[in-house]
Amino acid sequence: MAEAVRELRASFAAGRTRPAEWRAAQLRALVRMIDEREADITAALHDDLAKPHMESYLHEISLAKSSCKFALNGLKNWMKPEKVPAAITTFPSSAQIVPEPLGVVLVISAWNYPFLLSIDPVIGAIAAGNAVVLKPSEIAPATSSMFAKLLPEYVDSTCIKVVEGGVEETTALLEQKWDKIFYTGSGTIARIVLAAAAKHLTPVALELGGKCPAIVDSDVDLHVAVKRLAVGKWGCNNGQACIAPDYVITTKSFAPELVNSLKRVLERFYGKDPLESADLSRIVNSKHFQRLTELIAEKKVADKIVYGGQTDEKKLKIAPTILLDVPQDTALMTAEIFGPFLPIVTVEKIEDSIDVVNSKTKPLAAYLFTKNKKLQQAFVANVPAGGMLVNDVALHLTNPYLPFGGVGDSGTGSYHGKFSFDCFSHKKAVLVRGFGGEAAARYPPYTTEKQKILRGLINGSFIALILALLGFPRERR
Numbered sequence: 001m002a003e004a005v006r007e008l009r010a011s012f013a014a015g016r017t018r019p020a021e022w023r024a025a026q027l028r029a030l031v032r033m034i035d036e037r038e039a040d041i042t043a044a045l046h047d048d049l050a051k052p053h054m055e056s057y058l059h060e061i062s063l064a065k066s067s068c069k070f071a072l073n074g075l076k077n078w079m080k081p082e083k084v085p086a087a088i089t090t091f092p093s094s095a096q097i098v099p100e101p102l103g104v105v106l107v108i109s110a111w112n113y114p115f116l117l118s119i120d121p122v123i124g125a126i127a128a129g130n131a132v133v134l135k136p137s138e139i140a141p142a143t144s145s146m147f148a149k150l151l152p153e154y155v156d157s158t159c160i161k162v163v164e165g166g167v168e169e170t171t172a173l174l175e176q177k178w179d180k181i182f183y184t185g186s187g188t189i190a191r192i193v194l195a196a197a198a199k200h201l202t203p204v205a206l207e208l209g210g211k212c213p214a215i216v217d218s219d220v221d222l223h224v225a226v227k228r229l230a231v232g233k234w235g236c237n238n239g240q241a242c243i244a245p246d247y248v249i250t251t252k253s254f255a256p257e258l259v260n261s262l263k264r265v266l267e268r269f270y271g272k273d274p275l276e277s278a279d280l281s282r283i284v285n286s287k288h289f290q291r292l293t294e295l296i297a298e299k300k301v302a303d304k305i306v307y308g309g310q311t312d313e314k315k316l317k318i319a320p321t322i323l324l325d326v327p328q329d330t331a332l333m334t335a336e337i338f339g340p341f342l343p344i345v346t347v348e349k350i351e352d353s354i355d356v357v358n359s360k361t362k363p364l365a366a367y368l369f370t371k372n373k374k375l376q377q378a379f380v381a382n383v384p385a386g387g388m389l390v391n392d393v394a395l396h397l398t399n400p401y402l403p404f405g406g407v408g409d410s411g412t413g414s415y416h417g418k419f420s421f422d423c424f425s426h427k428k429a430v431l432v433r434g435f436g437g438e439a440a441a442r443y444p445p446y447t448t449e450k451q452k453i454l455r456g457l458i459n460g461s462f463i464a465l466i467l468a469l470l471g472f473p474r475e476r477r
Contacts, residue, residue: 001172004161008104008131011159017101017129020079024072026126026155030119031068033154034061040146041115047142048114049237050282050316059236060116063398067120070400070417071127078127078421086431088465089457093433099425101129102203103179108170108193110184110207111284112240112338114140117207118147121182122160124420130180131159135173137185138166139284178202180424184242187409205413205423208406209242209336210363214393215353215379217370218254225369225391226261230269232367232393234320238281239340240288243365243387243394246337249353252346259322259344263307266320274319275312282316283339289316292339295332296321304343350375357383362408367393386410439468449473 016022034041041061045051081096105125109118118136125132134151136144148162163169174181174196183193184207197204214229229245236244250258270277283289293311296302301323302309308321323343326333332343347353350370357366366385370376376390386406389396397404397416405414415423439457441450450473456464 001163001169001176004133004163005104005176005178008133008159008161012101012103012131016156017126017131017159020076022156023127023129024075026160027068027072027075027123029154030123030126031065031072033150034065034068037150040150041143044140044142044146045115048111048140049240049284051237052279052281054279055235055237055281056115060113064116064119064123066398067123067400067416067420071123071421074418074421075127078418079129081430088460090431090433091465091469092437093431095429095431098428098430099128099421100428102424102426104131104133105180105182105424106133106135106173106176106178108135108173108181108183108185109137110242111137111139112237112242114143117184118143121184121205121415121420121423124415125182125424126155126160127421128424130424132161133173134160134162135170136162136164138164180205182413182415182423183207190411205415206406206411207242207404207413207415208364208409208411209338210406210410211246211336211360212243212363212365212367212385213353213357213360214245214248214367215350215357215369216248216250216254216258217350217368217372217375218251218257219371220369220391222257222261223265226258226265228392229367229369230262230265230320233342234266234270234280234340236394238283238318238320239342240281240284240338241394242338243397244338245342245367245393246363247333248342248344249347249350249356250344251350252348255324255344255346259306259324262322262342266307270320273310274308275310275315275317280317280320280340283318284316286313286316288339289313289318292318292337292341295330295337295339296323296341298330300327301330301332308340351378354378354382362386362406362410364406364410365389365394365396384408386414437469438471440471440473441468447473 042056045056081098084095086093086095107121136147144164148164151162177200180203181197182205187208190206233245304323304326306322306324308319310319318340321341326343362384364386366383366388368379368390387396400417403414403419404416441453453464453467
């Protein structure tokens with residue numbers, strides 16, 4: 001690990017990653033890789049998660065390609081110094097903000113979207129001019145192996161490397177000094193990453209998760225709302241997504257209608273036996289299958305299942321499952337589910353839902369379905385979340401002009417589009433002055449007259465500026 005980092009630091013120190021031409025060449029190579037090896041990428045995602053081909057393309061491959069193209073189109077403008085106003089106290093001068101690469105960065109990715117969540121941060125790191133180590137998740141071994149094989153065929157391997165492995169290899173990586181660490185995954189591992197980074201004062205971006213709520217008002221177009229809710233939950237890797245709705249909040253009076261509509265839509269999407277549906281991802285491995293089945297095994301949870309609940313341990317399949325009014329003290333309601341269970345919480349008035357959301361940790365995403373503008377305004381103003389979407393699910397992450405990231409327990413830092421470039425850049429402040437415009441008042445010995453002129457300058461006095469430029473008070477040479 002140390003040798004790999006030394007090689008990357010040597011490449012970075014030699015200036016190899018800084019030119020716009022190098023950055024653009026790597027991004028074009030990634031686009032070519034995605035185009036030429038789409039079948040390999042799809043096959044790896046199917047091996048790891050039985051991910052439907054449509055989901056693989058829509059949620060991973062197409063988004064990664066779009067991210068590359070967006071960076072290519074914006075790269076030259078992003079790299080330009082940004083001119084900013086100069087203050088009166090430094091007159092005459094010019095000021096600018098110069099984006100510069102951080103250096104050698106580490107990207108540790110997640111298993112649930114193992115292609116997109118690996119390549120997307122790497123795109124930002126390359127665009128910003130960094131050398132990169134990518135550590136794909138060992139829980140998605142086919143995709144990890146694919147990256148180790150394919151990336152060196154397409155990109156500059158003296159500046160971009162893939163390191164495979166599990167806990168031992170990740171621990172060894174975290175012992176090295178990095179200029180930034182970008183981690184996507186659970187809060188538990190994030191704390192380990194953060195502790196390791198602290199030893200070297202390394203800045204960290206953490207893309208985590210949490211219990212993402214979806215509030216459903218009774219005034220919605222129910223059929224449209226339920227289709228969007230269903231595809232945002234079960235059509236996103238069968239609920240194994242950090243932005244998938246973790247639970248729904250609606251009124252007691254509207255809950256039966258919502259449940260019935262969800263049942264109809266789920267049967268239409270996945271058939272009478274969803275365990276046989278090719279359009280549902282499987283659970284990633286037996287450990288996560290066991291964790292999920294234990295969540296609904298408890299009697300006071302199992303009794304609340306109103307739809308689904310079927311499992312197939314051999315195939316690692318769990319059917320879409322709806323639960324109603326599960327006790328709040330159960331593991332299902334306190335921990336992030338990250339699976340195909342959707343509990344529905346009921347309140348007397350829909351306005352009460354905001355207090356329910358705010359009683360939990362800040363989520364990565366929060367969703368609201370309503371036609372009520374007042375409720376929408378209250379939701380946006382009063383619910384802290386990484387991101388929000390009104391009347392749909394998950395689509396906010398497809399807009400490259402919006403930052404994607406968490407807040408509080410759901411993460412720190414953001415990326416996507418130019419935000420990815422900024423995530424891996426340092427904004428360097430640059431002030432340039434000539435040798436004119438000397439203000440004698442700034443130099444000792446300090447006098448009452450000098451103090452008056454300096455106070456006037458600081459307070460924006462035009463007269464003080466003229467006096468200072470004219471060299472008052474006169475100094476002896």
